[in-house]
Amino acid sequence: MASVTFFSTTTDLWSSRTSEPYISLTVHFVNEEFELKSRCLQTSYFPADHTGENIALGLREALAAWDLCEERQVAITTDNGTNIVKAVELNQWTRIQCFGHRLHLAIENALKDNAQCINRATGICRKIVGHFSHSWKKRVALKEAQQELNLPEHAMVTDCSTRWGSTQKMIARVLEQQSALSKVLSTDRKVRHLLPSWQDLEVLESVNKALSPLQDFTDALSGESYVSISCVKPALHLLNTSVLAEDEADTELTKSLKTKILSYLNNKYEGTQDLLNFTTFLDPRFRTQ
Template identity: 65%
Template sequence: MEPYMSLTVHFILATDFTMKSKCLQTAFSPDDHKGEILAQGLKGALASWSLEEEKMACITTDNGSNIVKAISINNWTRLQCFGHRLHLAIENAMKDPRIDHVTGLCRKIVSTFSHSWLRRRNLAMVQKELKLPEHQLKTECPTRWGSRQEMIQRILEQLPAISQVLNDRKVRHLVPTWQDIEVLEAMNNTLSPLAEFTDALSGELYVSISSVKPVLHLFKTSVLAVQEDDTEFTKSIKSNTLKYLQEKYSDPHTQDLLDMATTLDPRFKMNYIHEEKKATVRARLTDEMTGITLATVR
């Protein structure tokens, strides 16, 4: 319960272009964590490591109002963590009493098996009888939407065995109804394709920023695109998730950063840059590369 602030630097070696991540410091910060104090602390941290602010492409933080204010005070470009943004987008889209009910039901099912050796044994026996994968149930971590997805996916996978084991009078009320199953299947079908993107865009040993715009484009045109046969419930989850992400990445400074990174990636180049912005991006890239060349010659 003591306040600390960590600073990690990500950089590319000029010799072989490998990406590195180093935790520079984890410093005790007893002062109030106000935006102004955090701003000074971050500046001091960079200075103590002889790092020049001008060479910093951007900084990634959580969404605390104090740290967001600190970055604004320092006039630094802040890039939101994609994995965290996706988590918040999905949490925002999940604000529905039907979802609250079925996720609560899933947690109760997992709990009733985790606290009973007898039920776990019976589940394993029924799994063999029904030729189901001999998997244990999974619980969720509130700060990771993917863990909820895994919990739901496992419940659906093991539903025949769960229903058979929970067939006695004391726990029969925990067996999902057909309405519950419809909601769970809609959640699973909508969100399972998103799971791989969280880990893929949260790597430290490879560049991921250049994939943000292409991924958002893929969400809009394919993964979260509303289909004719989607239920109204599914449409709501898709549209709310996509709307949240688009709003959070609409900031002009963020868009400029993403445009530059995407253009420099040979897989994407300018395929995801708006036509009216391409000339500006080319001019900025030319200026920056010229500056690097002149600095090298000198």
């Protein structure tokens, strides 16, 4: 670390499986061979109240422990929690918002605006996943149905409320295995009610069509071995012009989700256009004539 001239950092607060609070700090820099490197400096127990003041002090102490000068920190990337945003402001550091977290919030807000029908359909998916997770006999029956119908022998996917991608994967798996699920569940009167109605399937297909193309953007902008901030502007351009552009074949729900996600992202990145322009222009991958 002594040879690092300029660097940026990423940080996050999280809880262990036993609900103990921690804070992590990772430093990113270019070495003398012009290679991008990342090093996790610390994952520290953080029992103090998660106020902006305490986080700000903890981050400054972490840099000082490694003899890293704050003035040489180009920027810090965080999620959009009010306490971490305040901490960065108190330290007077330049903050870059995490694209993955921002995309998650955009999708979460879009889904909330259509909550009634979506919550019912995703709730049925979760009940189906739970049913097959808790019965090995049902899993065997599902596998037999998959073989009979020439479907991929995939297990159900459990979703996590803090990761929109897991919900999309759960929905996609239910749609993929719809005929096998129907074959197994329809033979048992006790669980026949778990079968999605045609209205539920229409909602699930609409949500899946809007969200499934966004998985690639999360992966592309979450890399540690390459610069990712210069990808934000091209990504936003693609989202606006093709990926989330309305299609004539889209249902009203798909159109609504696409519009709300785009509106949220465009609004949140409006204030950082100069920074995004500079970084994209300087990246050889996006040079044009």
